[in-house]
Amino acid sequence: MAIDPEGDIPVYVQLADLLRGQIDRGEIPERRPIPSKRQLVQEHGIAQGTVERALAVLKAEGYLKTVMGRGMYVVPAGERRPAG
Amino acid sequence: MAIDPEGDIPVYVQLADLLRGQIDRGEIPERRPIPSKRQLVQEHGIAQGTVERALAVLKAEGYLKTVMGRGMYVVPAGERRPAG
């Protein structure tokens, strides 16, 4: 499923849902980095700020963890601690 | 205390801390709107996106609640439900 900029659902929510689904289905392995922001921007044709926002959602949910200068890593399901 | 763009703390965090402090001290009454985004942009000389980000933090913490077209309202302490 591709991102639909014309849809009723905000692009950043669509991207967050997309990545969350890929993680839940194991298409992105645990303890491995997701595609870089630059890649996500190019693949989906959206702005960096929008990607940032989607990733912020997944970080808040505990799905992702940042390793500076390296990437955003998938947190194993048993180790997720939603921020709040 | 004013926002310091040169400091080590990100501007959006400084603004979130500033507003949270004003709310905690009762300087912004509960069930009342905080200054509008436009006002915050002008008063602190920062960008709308940065203000957005600070407000997103306080919304996630349950301090603020949006009422479309009217403003961002302070949630009474006893009613705060952090998102997560």
Place this chain on the structure above:
DNA sequence: TGGGATTTGTTCGTATGTATC
């Protein structure tokens, strides 16, 4: 020791859409 490439984090400026008053 140094430099370049990659990646995340932050900030700014601007524009459009939608809702309220």
Place this chain on the structure above:
DNA sequence: TGATACATACGAACAAATCCC
């Protein structure tokens, strides 16, 4: 209708951390 206010999205730029040669 017009003014105000929030939500979303785009484009651009720079800093810091990391990696590799």
